[in-house]
Every structure is written in C-alpha cells, then in structure tokens.
Amino acid sequence: MSDSELLDLQVEAIVSVLTSDHPQWIRAVAWVGRLQNDDGSPAEGDIYLNRVLCWKDGVVVPEYFTGFGDYDAYRAISQMTSDVDWTQFRLVADRDGGRQVEFVTDEPRRQVEGSATDPYWHQVDDYLELNREEVDALVGRLRASGDLPGQKKRRRGIFGLLSGGA
Numbered sequence: 721m722s723d724s725e726l727l728d729l730q731v732e733a734i735v736s737v738l739t740s741d742h743p744q745w746i747r748a749v750a751w752v753g754r755l756q757n758d759d760g761s762p763a764e765g766d767i768y769l770n771r772v773l774c775w776k777d778g779v780v781v782p783e784y785f786t787g788f789g790d791y792d793a794y795r796a797i798s799q800m801t802s803d804v805d806w807t808q809f810r811l812v813a814d815r816d817g818g819r820q821v822e823f824v825t826d827e828p829r830r831q832v833e834g835s836a837t838d839p840y841w842h843q844v845d846d847y848l849e850l851n852r853e854e855v856d857a858l859v860g861r862l863r864a865s866g867d868l869p870g871q872k873k874r875r876r877g878i879f880g881l882l883s884g885g886a
Contacts, residue, residue, distance in 0.1 A: 726800060731821055733793040735813040738770055738785040744869035745815060746780065746862060747773040747855065751844045752794060752809040756829035767835045768794070771847045773855060775862075775869045780855055782848045808840065814858055816867055 721729075739745040750770040755763035772783045797809065801823060808824035830838050843850060862868040 723800060727797065727821070730793045730796045730800070731811060731813070731819060734790045734811060735819075737787070737790040737793070738772055738813075740789070741785065741787070742772045742774050742783060744774040744776055745772050746775050746858060746869065747815065748785075748811075748813045749773075749844055749847050750790075750809075750811040751840060753830045753835065753838060753840065754807050755832045755835055757832060762829065763832050765832075766794075767830060767838070767841070769841055769844045771844055773848060775859065780848060780859065810840075815869075816858075816862060816865060 734750060735748055738748040738750060748770065749772075751768070753767045755765060755767055757763050770785050772785055774781050774783055794809075804823060804825065806823035806825050807827050807829045808822075810820070810822040810824065812818075812820040835841070848855060859868065863871065
C-alpha cells in the first residue's frame with residue numbers, strides 16, 4: 721500500500737471517529753498544531769481542535785467531538801510524515817466524500833504558552849461564522865444530491881412516479 725493510501729486510511733479513521741456521535745454531520749474540521757517550548761525546542765505535545773458541523777432542524781449547528789478515539793490515527797499520521805517538518809495538519813471532510821488535507825510547512829511551530837489563542841485555532845473554533853458561504857454551498861450540494869441529513873430521499877424512475885415522489 722502506498723504512503724498516500726495509508727494517509728487516506730488514517731484520514732478516514734479520523735473522520736469516522738469525529739462524526740461517530742454526530743449522525744447529522746455535514747462537515748468535519750480538524751487541526752493539529754505542533755508546539756514549541758520557550759527555548760524553541762519541540763514540545764512533547766501538540767494542540768488539537770475540531771469542529772463537526774451538523775444539520776439540525778433546518779440549520780447548521782457547530783459541535784465538537786469530545787472523545788479520544790482519534791489519537792491513534794493522528795499518531796500514525798505523525799509517524800508517517802516524520803520526514804516532513806510540518807507545523808500544522810489541517811483536515812476538512814464533507815459528508816459527500818470531499819476531503820482537503822494540508823500539511824503546513826512554511827510557518828513556525830506555535831508556542832506552548834498561549835497556543836489556544838492561535839489565529840488558526842479561532843479559524844476552526846469559529847469555522848461556521850468564517851466560512852458561511854462555503855458551508856451554505858455544501859448544504860445546497862447535499863440537498864441537491866439527497867444527502868442532507870433528515871431530508872427525505874426522493875425516489876426516481878417508475879417507483880418514484882408510482883409513489884408520488886419524482
């Protein structure tokens with residue numbers, strides 16, 4: 721199996737875990753920032769944040785995955801990319817299968833102190849507000865394809881005509 725295929729497997733494991741408690745999810749966003757100590761040496765831990773956008777009662781609601789089941793997948797990705805000096809791992813996964821994975825290599829590690837005030841942290845925490853147009857377009861795409869959670873599936877063909885739902 722190629723490195724790309726192994727990475728895809730880990731990404732899918734992360735998406736599966738992030739969305740496991742959110743059956744109405746439409747987009748999952750995850751961010752890992754590698755940290756450094758005050759002396760510039762790599763810190764032992766990383767900072768992590770996620771958002772799971774869900775479709776509930778006709779609106780998009782931002783929620784979090786609060787478990788720990790995705791740790792092994794993040795660790796596997798970190799080990800697979802140990803030869804790459806990335807400082808951030810960004811993942812955006814859509815319900816309809818779209819995936820964006822980015823390893824940021826042109827920015828410094830974040831300081832341990834104050835890492836929760838990192839600008840990208842806010843981009844994830846406030847993801848819905850900052851990306852409203854993109855999320856609205858996703859909702860439109862999911863609605864058009866019949867994959868919006870809670871939406872009645874439209875039947876096609878002769879069965880749709882007979883049941884009154886073409």
